[in-house]
Amino acid sequence: QEGLWPAEPSLTGSLLSAGRGNTFTINCSGFDRHGVDPAVFQAVFDRKAFRPVTNHSIPTRVNISFTLSAILEVDAQLQLLTSFLWIDLTWDNPSISWNPEECLGINELSVSAEHLWLPDIFILESMNVNLTPSGFTTFISSEGRVKYSMPMRVTSICNLDIFYFPFDQQNCTLTFCSFLYTVDSMLLGMDKEVWEITNLSRKVIWTRGEWELLSINKATPKLSVGTSLYDQIMFYVAIRRRPSxxxxxxxxxxxxxxxxxxxxxxxxxxxxxxxxxxxxxxxxxxxxxxxxxxxxxxxxxxxxxxxxxxxxxxxxxxxxxxxxxxxxxxxxxxxxxxxxxxxxxxxxxxxxxxxxxxxxxxxxxxxxxxxxxxxxxxxxxxxxxxxxxxxxxxxxxxxxxxxxxxxxxxxxxxxxxxxxxxxxxxxxxxxxxxxxx
CATH class of the missing domain: 1.20.58 (Methane Monooxygenase Hydroxylase; Chain G, domain 1)
Structure with missing residues (x-):
């Protein structure tokens, strides 16, 4: 496995084996003099096009969480819900790890997201082009845990029932799924419990706008497309109109x-x-x-x-x-x-x-x-x-x-x-x- 990584003789640090099979450890002995040396991570950056695993038969587990910070518009004519989400994705990158004791006690580093592999998570009900701003950073822990947070304006399909307007309640779904990776390559999980997502979202949008959040529930059905099977997490978002x-x-x-x-x-x-x-x-x-x-x-x-x-x-x-x-x-x-x-x-x-x-x-x-x-x-x-x-x-x-x-x-x-x-x-x-x- 180490032979897949190109040799970098000019680096002040290198990716060295730490005695854990195919897991790599970063040598950060020079951090005290020059700060974080980007050359130490260059080998990892060069491999951003590949899924970060040491054994390709093991799927990457990506944990998903989000915060519903605003309900911008509910279009009854077009049957669309426009919301603003803060999406958190967490996964392990075994190619990145270091010993905090040898690295001035550094337990977490921030790295630009464009230099790392990112999971292709998208929302099935979304009807607009990805409006996620670019230039965000990821946070990497010393154990190789990568956390990526991104804001997103989502316009999604929602089957609206307006018969009880203005005392209506609507149930919309937000389904997170991978576009490329099947269950053999990627599995989806939860970074937070559903009740934590609900409580945090309520605190953010409790007194704002025409709609109020009632509850968020989830289901984990599989998506079958031909002979391929994809993992997905479906969130049921229940909202109620303020009729005053x-x-x-x-x-x-x-x-x-x-x-x-x-x-x-x-x-x-x-x-x-x-x-x-x-x-x-x-x-x-x-x-x-x-x-x-x-x-x-x-x-x-x-x-x-x-x-x-x-x-x-x-x-x-x-x-x-x-x-x-x-x-x-x-x-x-x-x-x-x-x-x-x-x-x-x-x-x-x-x-x-x-x-x-x-x-x-x-x-x-x-x-x-x-x-x-x-x-x-x-x-x-x-x-x-x-x-x-x-x-x-x-x-x-x-x-x-x-x-x-x-x-x-x-x-x-x-x-x-x-x-x-x-x-x-x-x-x-x-x-x-x-x-x-």
């Missing part, structure tokens, strides 16, 4: 507008203000949706869009209800048609007290200001058979008919308002339950 921005800017204003629309039912139905007010409110809600459209995901159908569509539908339904009641009141005051017997009976049932005794059959009629002789469809048609009503009697009859239709309009207004409140409450509770799950 969207609650304040989207949900709260929308809730206020719907509440104002519900309270507008208390405006007098006979007045001319309810319809214009509801139309103005509906236009304002549409302007609100247009202004807040940039805060919503560009693709998919999140639950919040269903919520907005539901609120808009409720406001349109309330406007249609007001138009219907206004039409009934207009019809009642201009040319009221005869009221059918079944509708008159239903009106008496709805307007009469619930505990009406058998001896008080006409209490509901009195509440309407009507006498039994003036109720359409009851006694009046019988009494008027063969008679021609006078002007006074016809006027009273029309007046009572108007009162009946006005009362019916109020009853319908109350009924539709209660149905509106019931449907709104059920819809909002359903949306909240879906969000909470």
């Amino acid at each position: 921005l969207y609650i304040i800017n989207l949900l709260v204003p929308s809730g206020f507008l719907v509440a104002i629309d519900a309270f507008s039912f208390y405006l007098p139905a006979e007045g001319q203000n309810r319809v214009p007010f509801k139309i103005t409110l509906l236009l304002g809600y549409n302007v609100f949706l247009l202004m807040m459209n940039d805060l919503l995901p560009a693709t998919g159908t999140p639950l919040i869009s269903v919520y907005f569509a539901l609120c808009l539908s409720l406001m349109v339904a309330s406007l249609l209800e007001t138009v219907f009641i206004t039409y009934l009141l207009h019809l009642a005051t201009t040319q009221p048609p005869p009221m059918p017997q079944w509708l008159h009976s239903l009106l008496l049932y709805c307007t009469s007290p619930r505990k009406q005794g058998p001896a008080e059959p006409q209490e509901g009629n009195k509440s309407l200001g009507l006498s039994p002789t003036h109720l359409p469809g009851l006694k009046e048609p019988v009494e008027l058979v063969g008679k021609v009503p006078g002007p006074r009697e016809a006027e009273l009859r029309k007046q009572h008919l108007v009162e009946l239709w006005v009362q019916f309009s109020h009853v319908m207004d109350t009924l539709l308002f209660r149905l509106y409140l019931l449907f709104m409450a059920c819809s909002i509770i359903t949306v909240i339950v879906l969000w909470s799950t």
Whole structure:
């Protein structure tokens, strides 16, 4: 094995065998006079194109660790996660070792990364060109342990589910793998435990940005490509969106507008203000949706869009209800048609007290200001058979008919308002339950 290394007769130090078979030891006897002599490492630098092993049948074990220091962007339209990682790689280089006692107590040296062999670790989900800055250094221990740390901006594919926006949680994967070396040449391991990676990452990004880190888990499946088998480590990164921005800017204003629309039912139905007010409110809600459209995901159908569509539908339904009641009141005051017997009976049932005794059959009629002789469809048609009503009697009859239709309009207004409140409450509770799950 020593014959593979070229002879360097001009070096002030050389790679000498230390009695450990094919392991090399650096002679650093001149460090006290000239500092670290680069010529001592030249033989190692010349072999940087080769995997640093003394026995090529033994795979190199590379330990991986990373720190998630920032979540820069989550693109729901392109299904991409952009994050900033500090990646730490550690492996053994048996060609580099020295005795600290003979080297002024030096236990670790820093060497430019461009002079050493580096493992070709990459992230499978990455969609951009390697944005790792160049010119970093490695730290080498006296036992030949090499540690290489590099920052990296990673734009990776992530299957985003935005249905629960803005209360959504996303699970993205970061898979570290070698591009060239199979399991016969390289094995991957962990330099830190997963909980250590999670805690350190949380401390770094705990109060920053729109997203917060929930957890990091790992799996170690093998990657099979044809007849080749590659080792890999898959990290599952769970993140959660902070919804406060969207609650304040989207949900709260929308809730206020719907509440104002519900309270507008208390405006007098006979007045001319309810319809214009509801139309103005509906236009304002549409302007609100247009202004807040940039805060919503560009693709998919999140639950919040269903919520907005539901609120808009409720406001349109309330406007249609007001138009219907206004039409009934207009019809009642201009040319009221005869009221059918079944509708008159239903009106008496709805307007009469619930505990009406058998001896008080006409209490509901009195509440309407009507006498039994003036109720359409009851006694009046019988009494008027063969008679021609006078002007006074016809006027009273029309007046009572108007009162009946006005009362019916109020009853319908109350009924539709209660149905509106019931449907709104059920819809909002359903949306909240879906969000909470």
